[in-house]
Amino acid sequence: MCGGGGFIGAHLVKRLKSEGFWVRAVDLKRPEFSTTAADEFVEADLRDPALTLRVMDGIGEVYQLAADMGGAGYIFTGEHDAVVMHNSATINLNTLEAMRIKGARKVFYSSSACIYPEYNQLEPDNPNCAEDSAYPAQPDSEYGWEKLFSERLYLAYKRNFGIDARIARFHNIFGPEGAWCDGREKAPAALCRKVAETLDGGQMEVWGDGKQTRSFLYIDECLDGVRRFMESDFSGPVNIGSEEMVTINGLATMIMKFAGKRISIRNIPGPTGVRGRRSDNRLIAEKIGWAPSAPLEAGLAKTYPWILEQVNARKAITA
Numbered sequence: 644m645c646g647g648g649g650f651i652g653a654h655l656v657k658r659l660k661s662e663g664f665w666v667r668a669v670d671l672k673r674p675e676f677s678t679t680a681a682d683e684f685v686e687a688d689l690r691d692p693a694l695t696l697r698v699m700d701g702i703g704e705v706y707q708l709a710a711d712m713g714g715a716g717y718i719f720t721g722e723h724d725a726v727v728m729h730n731s732a733t734i735n736l737n738t739l740e741a742m743r744i745k746g747a748r749k750v751f752y753s754s755s756a757c758i759y760p761e762y763n764q765l766e767p768d769n770p771n772c773a774e775d776s777a778y779p780a781q782p783d784s785e786y787g788w789e790k791l792f793s794e795r796l797y798l799a800y801k802r803n804f805g806i807d808a809r810i811a812r813f814h815n816i817f818g819p820e821g822a823w824c825d826g827r828e829k830a831p832a833a834l835c836r837k838v839a840e841t842l843d844g845g846q847m848e849v850w851g852d853g854k855q856t857r858s859f860l861y862i863d864e865c866l867d868g869v870r871r872f873m874e875s876d877f878s879g880p881v882n883i884g885s886e887e888m889v890t891i892n893g894l895a896t897m898i899m900k901f902a903g904k905r906i907s908i909r910n911i912p913g914p915t916g917v918r919g920r921r922s923d924n925r926l927i928a929e930k931i932g933w934a935p936s937a938p939l940e941a942g943l944a945k946t947y948p949w950i951l952e953q954v955n956a957r958k959a960i961t962a
């Protein structure tokens with residue numbers, strides 16, 4: 644599990660362990676909010692080709708989730724473009740080459756909804772994120788361009804070296820044990836934190852005009868999708884996301900319900916990404932019969948209490 648110390652990677656390790664696999668996790672850092680479930684955890688930098696080769700010893704199946712990534716505040720400001728592209732591309736180049744040399748045969752690659760062209764996501768109400776709309780390419784971020792390059796890299800290794808590469812495009816995965824306050828958090832976690840920190844009757848800030856739309860997928864649903872995909876005979880690229888679209892202000896209001904608070908929203912300028920985005924799940928439904936099993940609210944109901952706990956714990960430390 645490359646990226647086994649990260650949000651989705653750490654959860655996926657637990658899932659694979661519960662299914663009886665032996666798992667080696669590799670990451671720059673251990674999971675921040677829980678103890679790893681991996682049989683072996685290697686703290687290593689996958690930008691280093693020699694280390695990448697070493698951690699590939701004896702491995703049959705690879706999940707490649709390591710990336711230099713974050714929410715809008717990290718990937719849409721432009722300040723991190725060069726490092727994001729350099730770091731993530733290097734990780735993917737090293738991973739595939741190590742797999743080729745060591746004979747690992749199957750790999751899951753986590754691509755992103757950010758590869759979809761900006762011109763199909765200009766309106767909040769009817770974004771087009773069907774898999775076959777990826778080209779002509781025009782992602783709105785360098786993070787998205789790197790993902791698209793790496794998708795092609797995985798496809799090339801599949802074509803030329805017979806590696807069974809599976810590519811999924813995640814759409815906004817959220818849940819407990821994700822980044823929530825380090826500048827890399829994404830909208831659901833950031834909004835849960837703001838709601839938790841704001842007093843009833845108070846005011847909180849939301850980036851953009853709040854009318855931009857997205858769809859969000861709860862972590863457990865994502866893990867189901869990934870495992871079903873890996874066990875199928877379909878190789879993608881395929882969306883793994885939810886089709887339930889909400890505005891960002893709507894998401895904030897939904898979270899307030901769980902907090903039992905009425906908070907007014909002040910929309911302020913900030914990095915927002917495309918105007919509208921939603922997973923299109925027709926292909927994954929057709930190929931492997933997968934769809935999320937519960938609405939967005941069900942995932943938020945499990946995520947908000949976890950973030951509230953983090954906020955309270957931090958308050959207790961700084962008090």
Ligand code: NAD
Binds near residue numbers: 730755814
């Ligand atoms: P995350 O940041 O929590 O996990 C990524 C992990 O990669 C981190 O633990 C990080 O330390 C590790 N990493 C970074 N550089 C490394 C290096 N040089 N060597 C070793 N490890 C390194 O992110 P996540 O939300 O768990 O995302 C996992 C994957 O899914 C990423 O590839 C991401 O681009 C993709 N994705 C996530 C989402 C989402 O909504 N979370 C959406 C689309 C795509």
